[in-house]
Amino acid sequence: MQVDVISLIPWRQDLTGKHRIEEGLNIKNFVESLNVGWNQETLVTVNDRIVDEHHLLREGDRIHLLLPVIGG
Secondary structure (H helix, E strand, O other): OEEEEEEOOHHHHHHOEEEEOOOOOEHHHHHHHOOOOEOOOEEEEEOOEEOOOOOEOOOOOEEEEEOOOOOO
């Protein structure tokens, strides 16, 4: 199975591209496999939607890794 990752984290541009994953993998485990802290270092969207950590990935999903916005 394959997913597309678009990393908008300036120091993690190396993550952008196609990634092969096993079926049944959830988004949290995938992000952590990239050595990115879930809900610490990044805001994650799948197909332009914010998902919870249990969201199961599917063939062709588009994953964005974004910098979380902090402040007011």
